[in-house]
Amino acid sequence: MAGRKLASYTITGLKRWSCLTRELPPVFQVKALHVYDFDNTLFMSPLPSAKLWTGQATGLLQTQECFVNGGWWHDPHILEATGQGIEKEEPRAWDGWWNEQIVDLVDLSIKQNDALTILLTGRGEDNFAQLIKRIVASKKLAFDMICLKPQAGPNNQTFASTMKYKQAILQDLVYTYKNADEIRIYEDRVKHTRAFREYFESLNKSLLNPLTPAPRKPITAEVIQVSESITTLDPTTEAAEVQRMINTHNTAISSGNHTFSSPLEIKRTVFFTGYLISPIDTTRLVTLVKLPPGVPESEAKFLANNIMITPRPCPQSLLDKVGGIGRKQTWQVIGIANYESRIWAARVTPVPANAPYHTDNPTPLVVLAVLKGTRPYEANRIQNWQPIPSDKQYIFQTEVGEKVQLRVEPEVDGEGEYESLFQNRQHKRRRDHQDGPTFERDSYRTVRGGYHNEENRRPNGVNGGYRGGNQNRGRGGNNNSNSGNHNRNVRGGRGHNHRGGNNNNNNRGRGGRGGYKSLDDVQNNSRYANHGSSYQPNYDDGPGQNFSTSNNDGYNASFPALGGGTGAYNNGAQGGGDGGLPYGK
Numbered sequence: 001m002a003g004r005k006l007a008s009y010t011i012t013g014l015k016r017w018s019c020l021t022r023e024l025p026p027v028f029q030v031k032a033l034h035v036y037d038f039d040n041t042l043f044m045s046p047l048p049s050a051k052l053w054t055g056q057a058t059g060l061l062q063t064q065e066c067f068v069n070g071g072w073w074h075d076p077h078i079l080e081a082t083g084q085g086i087e088k089e090e091p092r093a094w095d096g097w098w099n100e101q102i103v104d105l106v107d108l109s110i111k112q113n114d115a116l117t118i119l120l121t122g123r124g125e126d127n128f129a130q131l132i133k134r135i136v137a138s139k140k141l142a143f144d145m146i147c148l149k150p151q152a153g154p155n156n157q158t159f160a161s162t163m164k165y166k167q168a169i170l171q172d173l174v175y176t177y178k179n180a181d182e183i184r185i186y187e188d189r190v191k192h193t194r195a196f197r198e199y200f201e202s203l204n205k206s207l208l209n210p211l212t213p214a215p216r217k218p219i220t221a222e223v224i225q226v227s228e229s230i231t232t233l234d235p236t237t238e239a240a241e242v243q244r245m246i247n248t249h250n251t252a253i254s255s256g257n258h259t260f261s262s263p264l265e266i267k268r269t270v271f272f273t274g275y276l277i278s279p280i281d282t283t284r285l286v287t288l289v290k291l292p293p294g295v296p297e298s299e300a301k302f303l304a305n306n307i308m309i310t311p312r313p314c315p316q317s318l319l320d321k322v323g324g325i326g327r328k329q330t331w332q333v334i335g336i337a338n339y340e341s342r343i344w345a346a347r348v349t350p351v352p353a354n355a356p357y358h359t360d361n362p363t364p365l366v367v368l369a370v371l372k373g374t375r376p377y378e379a380n381r382i383q384n385w386q387p388i389p390s391d392k393q394y395i396f397q398t399e400v401g402e403k404v405q406l407r408v409e410p411e412v413d414g415e416g417e418y419e420s421l422f423q424n425r426q427h428k429r430r431r432d433h434q435d436g437p438t439f440e441r442d443s444y445r446t447v448r449g450g451y452h453n454e455e456n457r458r459p460n461g462v463n464g465g466y467r468g469g470n471q472n473r474g475r476g477g478n479n480n481s482n483s484g485n486h487n488r489n490v491r492g493g494r495g496h497n498h499r500g501g502n503n504n505n506n507n508r509g510r511g512g513r514g515g516y517k518s519l520d521d522v523q524n525n526s527r528y529a530n531h532g533s534s535y536q537p538n539y540d541d542g543p544g545q546n547f548s549t550s551n552n553d554g555y556n557a558s559f560p561a562l563g564g565g566t567g568a569y570n571n572g573a574q575g576g577g578d579g580g581l582p583y584g585k
Contacts, residue, residue: 009175009215016154017169018145019129024116025144031114033173033183035108036143038121038132039073040228041188046082048072050064052239054269057407067245068260075245076127079135086134088178093138102186102226104140116177118145120169122162125150156558163195170199178216188226196223239406242266246408262410269405270313274306274399275329275357277366284394290338290345291368302369303376307331307348307398310360319400322358327400329357331364333393335385342371345379346388351395460576 011024039045048058064070072078083089083097123132125148133146149165152158159165174183183200187193187434200221207214232238243266250263277285285304291297309322319325335347342543346366350357357364367376 007177009172011176012418013154014176015145017147017172019125019133019148020143021147022144027177028179029114030116030177030180031182032112033116033118033177033180034105034109034112035118035120035170035173035183036102036109036186037187037189037192037226038123039188040099041186041226042099042102042119043135043228044099044231045079046231046233046238049238052235052406054405054407057405060408067264068249068258069245070124071245074124074127075241076131077244078233078241079128079131081233081241084234085237086131090134090138094135097231098139099226099229101487103139103141105186106143110142116144116173116180117142117172118147118169119143120147120166122149122165123545124148142346163192166192166196168200169197171203174203175215180219180223182220182222185221185223186226187223187350188210188228190225193223193225197221239266242408264408265411266335267407267409269407271403271405272306272311272510273309273314273319273400273402274333275309276401277305277396277398278305281394281396284367284396285333285346286368288333288346288388288392291369293339294545295371298367300371304346304366304368306403307359307364307366308361309358309400313402318358321356322400323356325402328397329355329400330395332398333366333388336388336392337385338383339378339382342374343376343378343382344368344370345382347385424464542584 011027015024036042040047048061050058053061060066060071062072064074067075069075080086083094089095089097106117109115119136121128121132129146129148132148136143136146136390147169149159149162153165153168157168159168174180185196187196200219203219204221206212207216207218209572233241246264246266250261252258253260253263267326282304286302289300289302291300293576310318314322323329330351332351333346334349336345337347340345344367345370348366349365350364358363361380363380365382367379370376370378492521
């Protein structure tokens with residue numbers, strides 16, 4: 001650092017970092033440098049949905065090395081799909097997708113005559129420069145510089161990581177504008193915040209070294225931690241964009257242009273099959289729970305979201321017995337009980353009483369609530385059911401459905417439809433299923449998921465949840481949802497939320513190994529052949545994660561139908577035909 005020559009830092013050289021053509025102010029005019037990160041600092045860029053994808057999939061999608069095009073943070077189509085897509089969002093300046101407090105700070109920086117305002121992002125310049133300029137221009141934010149990561153720097157330097165790239169720009173900034181007294185950096189990533197602080201501590205120490213000539217005086221550096229807000233795409237759009245990304249990846253493999261060993265596909269993980277209860281009926285059912293005196297609601301998980309059929313995917317024979325996915329069934333509460341004052345359940349009976357049904361439990365029941373540390377399967381230990389007053393014998397309607405998440409895995413030759421529903425391979429061998437009651441003590445946890453699938457509620461994917469999969473490349477998952485509790489904590493923004501071909505001369509054509517997949521592939525799946533276009537599989541944990549009798553916010557996701565609705569991409573083109581969430585089998 002000390003060996004750098006003062007003459008090498010010029011405004012002309014600094015401009016080469018920016019994708020804007022505007023002139024920069026003279027050196028003597030700038031007294032402050034204000035640097036703003038883009039993703040989840042200024043703009044609420046969508047993350048992979050932890051409700052739609054398994055934890056492993058959310059990590060893989062953000063791992064640059066797993067996709068030919070670099071994955072989530074390197075594919076401009078993902079950012080273009082934000083909200084209702086660029087064509088609709090650009091005219092309204094992506095309203096609702098900005099951290100408005102940061103926008104206000106940018107406006108103040110722009111109006112400050114002696115401040116240089118810089119947008120600094122690790123997004124690739126080749127893929128994102130024009131798109132990010134359009135997004136910023138729609139909000140009328142006149143940055144002095146917009147800097148994206150180039151293939152090589154102005155002096156043909158390459159960068160081992162996004163942080164190294166950003167530090168190179170920051171060094172050029174502070175050495176070029178040597179009269180600036182302060183630099184402020186707004187950043188959402190805790191790891192980067194720490195690295196920036198350490199960098200400027202080291203820089204200022206080197207500037208104070210009496211043994212080396214100093215190109216400038218030390219600078220006051222303030223790194224402001226911005227709290228990250230989690231936003232996601234529309235789930236149909238998200239699944240379609242990931243499928244398009246996979247199609248591109250598989251095409252590159254089949255053409256022999258890349259060394260990736262296997263094509264990828266989207267598969268469904270079914271955690272359980274049940275009679276799913278609507279949010280409105282959940283609200284009524286949880287009122288039956290009477291917690292012991294002194295036990296706060298925060299110590300309980302309120303559920304009441306299904307009557308379990310089986311804690312695994314249903315084989316077709318069992319689906320036929322219960323009427324198939326989407327079949328509606330009416331039930332009535334006939335009893336209530338709790339087990340050791342730590343699990344509450346309602347006993348139910350079908351209406352009419354002779355209606356066919358199936359449950360792996362000895363008796364059909366709804367787990368209403370559990371205290372923390374209690375597993376819902378323990379409701380099977382209840383022996384004594386108490387009668388319930390007639391005004392509490394609620395009648396409600398359910399719909400046969402599945403607790404589903406999507407995952408991304410290599411294609412497997414010979415893998416059947418039923419086998420593909422299991423994430424853990426040891427369960428793929430369980431082909432046979434007895435239609436009679438087979439409830440076991442561990443049946444709620446034989447497959448990852450069910451009521452207590454922590455993975456479904458946090459994006460803890462591979463490689464520790466770093467953006468981009470590893471800690472040095474790209475952008476990725478939520479590294480720390482509690483970030484920003486020190487320094488000046490800024491919170492804002494959105495609060496409410498080629499065809500695949502064949503592979504290696506297998507000559508399987510469309511739909512074969514590495515073949516093109518689209519949203520309507522699911523319609524040929526016999527599993528959903530009879531339910532129509534109204535069925536909506538449950539990609540949420542349903543009511544019960546943050547649900548209380550006084551707060552109906554535990555069931556707040558609405559997801560598209562598999563094999564129904566309209567998708568952003570269908571058969572490779574926008575619009576047209578029925579859409580749905582794609583998967584490989």
